Amino acid sequence: MAKNFTTRAENYSEWYNELVVKADLAENSAVRGCMVIKPYGYAIWEKIQAVLDKMFKDTGHVNAYFPLFIPKSYFEKEAEHVEGFAKECAVVTHSRLRARANGKGGLEPDPDSRLEEELIVRPTSETIIWDTYKNWIQSYRDLPILCNQWANVVRWEMRTRMFLRTAEFLWQEGHTAHATEEEAVAEAKQMLEVYAEFAEKWLAMPVLKGVKSANERFAGAIETFCIEAMMQDGKALQAGTSHFLGQNFAKAFDVKFLTKENKLEYVWATSWGVSTRLMGALIMTHSDDNGLVLPPKLAPIQVVIIPIYKNDEQLPMISEKALEIKKALEVKGISVKYDDRNTQKPGWKFNEYEFKGVPVRIAIGPRDIEEGTVEVARRDTLEKEVFQQADLANKIAHLLENIQANLYQKALTLREENTHKADSWDEFKDVLETKGGFILAHWDGTPETEQKIKEETKATIRTIPFDAPEEAGKCIYTGKPSARRVVF
RNA sequence: CGGGGUAUAGCGUAGUCCGGCUAUCGCGCCUGCUUUGGGAGCAGGAGGUCGCAGGUUCGAAUCCUGCUACCCCGACCA
Numbered sequence: 203m204a205k206n207f208t209t210r211a212e213n214y215s216e217w218y219n220e221l222v223v224k225a226d227l228a229e230n231s232a233v234r235g236c237m238v239i240k241p242y243g244y245a246i247w248e249k250i251q252a253v254l255d256k257m258f259k260d261t262g263h264v265n266a267y268f269p270l271f272i273p274k275s276y277f278e279k280e281a282e283h284v285e286g287f288a289k290e291c292a293v294v295t296h297s298r299l300r301a302r303a304n305g306k307g308g309l310e311p312d313p314d315s316r317l318e319e320e321l322i323v324r325p326t327s328e329t330i331i332w333d334t335y336k337n338w339i340q341s342y343r344d345l346p347i348l349c350n351q352w353a354n355v356v357r358w359e360m361r362t363r364m365f366l367r368t369a370e371f372l373w374q375e376g377h378t379a380h381a382t383e384e385e386a387v388a389e390a391k392q393m394l395e396v397y398a399e400f401a402e403k404w405l406a407m408p409v410l411k412g413v414k415s416a417n418e419r420f421a422g423a424i425e426t427f428c429i430e431a432m433m434q435d436g437k438a439l440q441a442g443t444s445h446f447l448g449q450n451f452a453k454a455f456d457v458k459f460l461t462k463e464n465k466l467e468y469v470w471a472t473s474w475g476v477s478t479r480l481m482g483a484l485i486m487t488h489s490d491d492n493g494l495v496l497p498p499k500l501a502p503i504q505v506v507i508i509p510i511y512k513n514d515e516q517l518p519m520i521s522e523k524a525l526e527i528k529k530a531l532e533v534k535g536i537s538v539k540y541d542d543r544n545t546q547k548p549g550w551k552f553n554e555y556e557f558k559g560v561p562v563r564i565a566i567g568p569r570d571i572e573e574g575t576v577e578v579a580r581r582d583t584l585e586k587e588v589f590q591q592a593d594l595a596n597k598i599a600h601l602l603e604n605i606q607a608n609l610y611q612k613a614l615t616l617r618e619e620n621t622h623k624a625d626s627w628d629e630f631k632d633v634l635e636t637k638g639g640f641i642l643a644h645w646d647g648t649p650e651t652e653q654k655i656k657e658e659t660k661a662t663i664r665t666i667p668f669d670a671p672e673e674a675g676k677c678i679y680t681g682k683p684s685a686r687r688v689v690f
Numbered sequence: 691c692g693g694g695g696u697a698u699a700g701c702g703u704a705g706u707c708c709g710g711c712u713a714u715c716g717c718g719c720c721u722g723c724u725u726u727g728g729g730a731g732c733a734g735g736a737g738g739u740c741g742c743a744g745g746u747u748c749g750a751a752u753c754c755u756g757c758u759a760c761c762c763c764g765a766c767c768a
Contacts, residue, residue: 215761215762216761223701289766359767361764366768367766367768443768480768512725547726547729548727548728549726550728552727552729553728553729
């Protein structure tokens with residue numbers, strides 16, 4: 203990726219922001235740190251929702267909905283959890299407004315309406331869900347509970363970025379309750395697999411599956427599994443997490459059940475989530491200087507047809523052919539937009555749909571009508587080719603598959619080119635400085651060492667990969683033995 | 691929350707140091723004509739509490755004080 207998307211974009215961040223604006227995905231809201239997701243951006247989110255929702259249901263989950271407000275005291279019940287989220291909560295203190303007392307006009311919270319207990323706008327729903335689950339669970343026959351919630355959450359972040367970290371964001375959060383530790387761990391791992399499959403097959407984004415180190419773990423979890431992707435600037439992005447919560451929340455909310463053997467035991471828990479950040483990942487993984495590049499499987503518009511005509515007499519004939527093509531494509535399940543607006547010129551439209559990342563563009567004009575052809579342009583390579591109209595639908599369907607595969611391969615190649623091994627402290631620092639990207643290195647497994655490495659180099663352990671080969675080595679920092687490499 | 695920066699039309703900006711005529715220019719928008727295979731040309735037109743609140747001054751976008759919002763870097767995070 204070059205950095206000349208616009209003359210103003212001086213770094214990757216600016217490039218990304220420009221891209222979001224030009225592709226018409228979202229804009230900053232008047233509300234601090236929040237964003238407005240525009241119709242085209244939301245269409246992508248709906249697609250993500252639809253696919254994930256089906257995958258959740260295929261793995262036995264059901265949807266439910268829990269309250270937006272959480273009583274403050276719920277947070278106080280799980281010590282680590284409250285510590286993790288306390289600094290970024292929106293707090294509701296009053297229930298009504300009144301005219302300002304100083305008589306200058308305007309409104310102020312009515313002091314008489316002060317809430318006895320403040321309500322927290324959910325930053326995540328573990329607490330209120332576990333408070334609810336307590337009432338749902340008495341016996342092993344009530345387990346497992348496999349619920350998912352599609353919702354918005356609020357985290358009062360210091361610094362925000364569209365899609366990647368907004369004060370309010372949309373997500374799904376799964377919360378499950380199990381009778382045994384093994385079952386809960388299996389659930390957490392299964393959902394990570396679901397996320398990884400979604401990322402790779404739908405987003406065309408290769409991910410590393412693994413475990414978070416203790417320092418990076420979710421507040422209140424025993425183990426955090428994650429998928430990590432590499433963006434085009436070589437930086438890592440956490441694209442999804444799945445947590446094994448052990449019995450922490452069951453103990454905090456006193457959720458016990460009677461086993462077959464009539465023994466009272468605490469329930470085992472998991473939670474897992476992905477958010478609108480996935481859209482940020484999608485943008486940063488594939489886009490180029492001409493705008494967004496969407497993988498065909500997620501594009502709200504997969505094919506756009508643009509008529510080219512000199513005068514209004516030519517249009518009906520072209521439209522007839524274009525609509526015929528549109529119909530043939532739609533029969534194949536391809537989503538097609540025919541843009542016959544006479545308010546914009548063809549060149550303008552070409553640019554417009556490139557900004558929007560539409561995978562395939564078909565242009566059809568008088569010349570094509572005569573010769574029985576169309577001009578087909580693919581967004582990923584920007585190549586144009588003349589296709590015969592005969593059997594066009596099959597050719598386009600094939601092309602879409604081809605683009606999907608190509609995007610994945612391109613992203614994978616980029617990751618591989620930017621992943622290096624380091625076997626000594628000097629080599630580690632050198633690679634970090636000169637190459638960046640992911641570094642595979644040995645680590646002694648202690649939080650202290652991780653912390654020291656972070657302090658000295660700013661590098662963090664992104665994940666401890668599941669599929670890392672067993673390989674004896676020495677920690678790059680302390681020289682102590684290590685069984686496998688981790689990803690910095 | 692620490693460091694740096696910015697705020698002028700829908701968007702991007704000039705002007706601010708050194709106060710002074712009707713606040714500059716480009717994109718976009720509207721009207722008309724000509725155009726249409728890669729962001730059209732010409733002509734005309736509409737659009738402004740110069741972030742907010744005070745202050746200094748004959749006079750403030752410009753100087754002073756306070757506030758707010760946004761952007762970048764860091765810490766934190768999905």
